[in-house]
Amino acid sequence: MRHVLLGALLGASLSLACATAALAQDAAAGEKVFVVCRACHQIGENAKIAVGPVLNGVIGRKAGTYPGYSYSEANKNSGLTWDEETFSTYIKDPRAKIPGTKMIFIGIKDEQKIKDLIAFLKQYGPDGKKVQ
Numbered sequence: 538m539r540h541v542l543l544g545a546l547l548g549a550s551l552s553l554a555c556a557t558a559a560l561a562q563d564a565a566a567g568e569k570v571f572v573v574c575r576a577c578h579q580i581g582e583n584a585k586i587a588v589g590p591v592l593n594g595v596i597g598r599k600a601g602t603y604p605g606y607s608y609s610e611a612n613k614n615s616g617l618t619w620d621e622e623t624f625s626t627y628i629k630d631p632r633a634k635i636p637g638t639k640m641i642f643i644g645i646k647d648e649q650k651i652k653d654l655i656a657f658l659k660q661y662g663p664d665g666k667k668v669q
């Protein structure tokens with residue numbers, strides 16, 4: 538009986554660990570998600586302003602503040618700081634989060650893809666160097 542109980546407990550623990558891992562952020566998977574962002578944004582040490590601002594250090598940055606980029610008034614005056622929760626809501630539907638934004642993007646609806654994208658973005662500090 539003890540072996541059966543121990544086996545059931547071990548099985549439940551492994552299932553929980555696998556479920557938790559599936560919900561974790563994955564920067565490598567996030568790099569694949571970032572492919573759709575590359576049409577307008579750059580990231581990394583050699584990143585330059587394109588259609589959109591550079592995304593180095595975006596998580597933790599105040600919205601509308603990347604130097605040299607011409608933001609919409611809506612973005613500059615949004616009062617937002619790009620923490621994980623705010624970015625997650627924004628990237629699902631940018632125009633709903635900041636009406637009047639210049640960002641024309643349908644959004645990413647998949648929660649796991651958003652988590653992975655955030656993990657990818659968080660790798661880059663304001664200078665474009667990987668911090669992790």
